[in-house]
Amino acid sequence: MQPSDPLREQMIAQYDAMSAQLQQAARYVLEHPEEVALVSMREVARLAGVQPATMTRLAKFLGLPGYDELRAQHAAALRQRGDGFAAKVRQRVDEGSGRGASDTASHMLQGLSAQLAKLCEPDALRQLEGTATRLRSARKVYVLGLRSCHAVAWHFHYVMTLLGERSVHLDGPGGTGGDGLIRATSEDVLLVISIKPYAKDALELAQLAKDKGVGIVSITDSEVSPLVGMSAQTILCPTETDSFFHTLTPALAVSEVLCSLLAEFDRPQTLEALQQADEHLSHLNTYSTAIPRRQ
Amino acid sequence: MQPSDPLREQMIAQYDAMSAQLQQAARYVLEHPEEVALVSMREVARLAGVQPATMTRLAKFLGLPGYDELRAQHAAALRQRGDGFAAKVRQRVDEGSGRGASDTASHMLQGLSAQLAKLCEPDALRQLEGTATRLRSARKVYVLGLRSCHAVAWHFHYVMTLLGERSVHLDGPGGTGGDGLIRATSEDVLLVISIKPYAKDALELAQLAKDKGVGIVSITDSEVSPLVGMSAQTILCPTETDSFFHTLTPALAVSEVLCSLLAEFDRPQTLEALQQADEHLSHLNTYSTAIPRRQ
DNA sequence: ATTTTAATGATTTATTTGTTGCAAACATCT
DNA sequence: AGATGTTTGCAACAAATAAATCATTAAAAT
Numbered sequence: 001m002q003p004s005d006p007l008r009e010q011m012i013a014q015y016d017a018m019s020a021q022l023q024q025a026a027r028y029v030l031e032h033p034e035e036v037a038l039v040s041m042r043e044v045a046r047l048a049g050v051q052p053a054t055m056t057r058l059a060k061f062l063g064l065p066g067y068d069e070l071r072a073q074h075a076a077a078l079r080q081r082g083d084g085f086a087a088k089v090r091q092r093v094d095e096g097s098g099r100g101a102s103d104t105a106s107h108m109l110q111g112l113s114a115q116l117a118k119l120c121e122p123d124a125l126r127q128l129e130g131t132a133t134r135l136r137s138a139r140k141v142y143v144l145g146l147r148s149c150h151a152v153a154w155h156f157h158y159v160m161t162l163l164g165e166r167s168v169h170l171d172g173p174g175g176t177g178g179d180g181l182i183r184a185t186s187e188d189v190l191l192v193i194s195i196k197p198y199a200k201d202a203l204e205l206a207q208l209a210k211d212k213g214v215g216i217v218s219i220t221d222s223e224v225s226p227l228v229g230m231s232a233q234t235i236l237c238p239t240e241t242d243s244f245f246h247t248l249t250p251a252l253a254v255s256e257v258l259c260s261l262l263a264e265f266d267r268p269q270t271l272e273a274l275q276q277a278d279e280h281l282s283h284l285n286t287y288s289t290a291i292p293r294r295q
Numbered sequence: 296m297q298p299s300d301p302l303r304e305q306m307i308a309q310y311d312a313m314s315a316q317l318q319q320a321a322r323y324v325l326e327h328p329e330e331v332a333l334v335s336m337r338e339v340a341r342l343a344g345v346q347p348a349t350m351t352r353l354a355k356f357l358g359l360p361g362y363d364e365l366r367a368q369h370a371a372a373l374r375q376r377g378d379g380f381a382a383k384v385r386q387r388v389d390e391g392s393g394r395g396a397s398d399t400a401s402h403m404l405q406g407l408s409a410q411l412a413k414l415c416e417p418d419a420l421r422q423l424e425g426t427a428t429r430l431r432s433a434r435k436v437y438v439l440g441l442r443s444c445h446a447v448a449w450h451f452h453y454v455m456t457l458l459g460e461r462s463v464h465l466d467g468p469g470g471t472g473g474d475g476l477i478r479a480t481s482e483d484v485l486l487v488i489s490i491k492p493y494a495k496d497a498l499e500l501a502q503l504a505k506d507k508g509v510g511i512v513s514i515t516d517s518e519v520s521p522l523v524g525m526s527a528q529t530i531l532c533p534t535e536t537d538s539f540f541h542t543l544t545p546a547l548a549v550s551e552v553l554c555s556l557l558a559e560f561d562r563p564q565t566l567e568a569l570q571q572a573d574e575h576l577s578h579l580n581t582y583s584t585a586i587p588r589r590q
Numbered sequence: 591a592t593t594t595t596a597a598t599g600a601t602t603t604a605t606t607t608g609t610t611g612c613a614a615a616c617a618t619c620t
Numbered sequence: 621a622g623a624t625g626t627t628t629g630c631a632a633c634a635a636a637t638a639a640a641t642c643a644t645t646a647a648a649a650t
Contacts, residue, residue, distance in 0.1 A: 012519055015519040019626080019627055019628085021629095027519055030517065030518055030519065031517065031535075034374050037333060038333070038373065038374065039370075040606080040608090041608060042606080051628075051629060051630080052608075052609090053608090053609080053629080053630085054628080054629095055608090056608065056609060057627095066609075067608060067609085075333045075334075078329070078333065079329050079333070101423075101424040101427060102417075102420040102424050104555065104559055105415075105552045105555075105556060106415045106420055108551075108552050109411050109415050109552060110411075110412065112548050113409075113412040114408070116404050116405075116407050116408035116411065116544075117404070117405065117408040119404050120401045120404050120405055120408075122397075125397040125401055128396075128400045129396045129397050132396060147453070147581070148450070148453060150449060150450075150453070151446040151447070151449050151450035151453070151547070152446070154445060154446050155443070155445075155543060158442070158443060158445070159443075159540055162540075173468060197582035198582060199581060199582060199583070200580065200581060200582060201581075203583050226583065241551075241555070243559070244565060244566075244569060245457075245551070245554065245555070247551055248450060248547065248551070249411075249544060252544050253404060253542075256407075256536075256538075256540070256543070257399075257403050257404060259538075259540065260400075260403055260540065261399060261400060263539050263540070264396075264538065270539060274539060286442070286494060286495060286496075287494060288492070288495045288521065314596080314597060314598085315597085315598095316597075316598065317597090335637065335638090336637075336638060337636085337637070337638085345598095346600085347637090347638075347639095348598085348599075348600090348639085348640095349599095350638090351638070352598095361638075361639070362638065362639080591650100592650085593649080594647100594648080594649070595646105595648075596645105596646085597644100597645080597646075597647090598643105598645070598646085599642105599643085599644070599645085600641105600642085600643075601640100601641080601643090602642090603640075604637105604639090604640095605637075605638080605639095606635105606636085606637065606638090607634100607636065607637075608633105608634095608635085608636095609632105609633080610632085611630105611631095611632085611633100612630090612631090612632105613628105613629095613630090614627105614629080616625105616627070617625090617626080618626090619622105619623085619625100620621105620622090620623080620624095
């Protein structure tokens with residue numbers, strides 16, 4: 001963000017030499033420099049998830065006399081930003097007049113940003129809430145998304161897996177994806193994600209599920225999507241870009257919001273489930289705890 | 296400076312009704328709003344040349360519960376200025392006076408929208424462009440994303456597959472994911488996506504690839520991500536939400552932008568590749584052409 | 591001129607802050 | 621294994637903080 005902030009650079013440079021807790025503290029400071037300037041040390045520590053003492057230790061590790069100096073530097077940086085405001089705008093204009101790639105990228109990102117903002121409209125929120133409610137009451141949640149929608153389906157399933165064991169992902173090698181539905185009942189719900197062009201297999205599987213009495217909810221792209229007719233709840237999200245492809249970013253955002261709503265519904269249970277997942281994964285040594293040597 | 300700061304306007308409006316000391320305090324606050332946010336009340340009082348108690352009285356005079364609220368408001372204003380681009384979007388956040396789920400959803404979506412807007416800043420655009428350039432010149436592009444990042448990796452790979460045959464997805468059943476690298480050379484590039492907590496396997500595979508001379512580019516979440524050190528190009532994207540989970544929406548957006556930039560680079564070839572894909576898929580009868588019967 | 595009212599200054603009080611010392615837990619290396 | 625050095629969490633501390641209280645002063649009204 002500020003390439004010319006010496007303290008920042010020092011933290012990045014010395015990051016590898018820090019202990020785990022120090023790294024966690026440093027990471028938060030790097031990512032939330034304003035907070036360091038604006039709130040108390042204990043509060044920063046709380047937000048960073050470390051002991052208050054660790055913040056002091058971080059300051060000393062960086063060669064500063066104490067935490068106050070750390071805050072002072074961040075405060076100074078924040079003060080300067082008021083002045084440097086004009087410079088930033090100028091920089092943007094310079095570049096904005098420009099050529100090619102950055103322009104395309106910026107335009108596309110702004111479009112996506114606007115699409116997400118649009119999802120905040122009352123209609124969309126109602127759909128989200130309705131769908132979350134329906135999913136909440138399900139015994140099992142089957143998740144189906146083929147081809148381009150695989151990414152969204154899988155991610156939803158992945159998060160739901162961390163949360164409990166109600167989720168079944170309808171996908172598998174050798175075309176066995178549909179087998180998950182063998183014992184599906186009317187107590188279950190199928191979340192199907194599909195956008196134009198709609199994959200035939202997805203529609204057929206959804207129809208099959210519906211015939212078995214499974215409740216259908218869907219994330220799709222249009223009022224006239226084939227999914228709308230067979231779904232008890234539908235969330236519509238935009239997919240258009242000015243590029244060649246349809247975007248799945250709004251759909252992924254929607255699925256993440258659904259996960260959050262479901263998680264938020266029963267916080268204690270969610271926390272317990274997440275802790276279980278943590279333990280399991282740490283036993284499996286899945287994640288890199290210490291940062292490996294840099295090259 | 297801030298025409299839409301209600302507290303500011305209130306102070307100006309009520310200025311005449313204040314006592315001499317209160318006016319002096321208010322004047323300083325109006326002229327040095329950053330200081331109010333950044334230093335203690337007593338210090339502000341000293342700088343303003345009034346008694347500490349006067350600052351408390353000023354806050355109460357303005358109808359606030361106490362000085363803390365005065366500082367909180369100035370801090371919030373300062374925070375927003377930092378976000379710059381996203382500020383516009385952020386303004387609406389507090390409007391939701393609401394209850395429950397819709398509120399959570401709306402808040403989260405607005406946050407995501409702001410994060411995408413932030414990616415339009417010059418720094419991020421530079422990273423995007425640099426990475427796209429690096430990917431463009433690669434003979435083959437290997438794509439690696441494990442666990443939560445699988446969704447992004449797979450989607451990138453999927454789109455790249457429609458575009459040509461340069462993409463290899465490093466994933467597979469039975470832990471065979473790394474096998475794709477067997478014939479990787481220094482002409483190739485590995486795109487690795489990983490966010491905290493970083494999957495050990497992903498880091499190890501990336502390191503292996505690097506040792507083979509493969510160029511590394513990455514999408515990750517922090518300056519101090521272990522990927523930064525081993526990558527020729529890195530795109531940083533935010534992952535924080537106020538929910539339990541990290542979001543992958545910005546990462547997906549970034550990957551879609553990368554795809555677009557690559558596609559845009561050679562439009563004729565892209566169009567041809569897409570037409571081929573269309574033909575292939577229509578021969579396979581993959582997509583539902585007619586909208587099936589509604590129920 | 592005297593009372594009343596508001597404003598300002600000084601003092602006190604209960605919190606909160608940043609720091610430090612110490613013991614348990616941890617990893618590391620013979 | 622056992623010993624050693626580091627890292628980490630906890631609790632106690634002194635300093636500083638914001639607010640509440642009381643005393644004094646200045647101005648306004650009678």
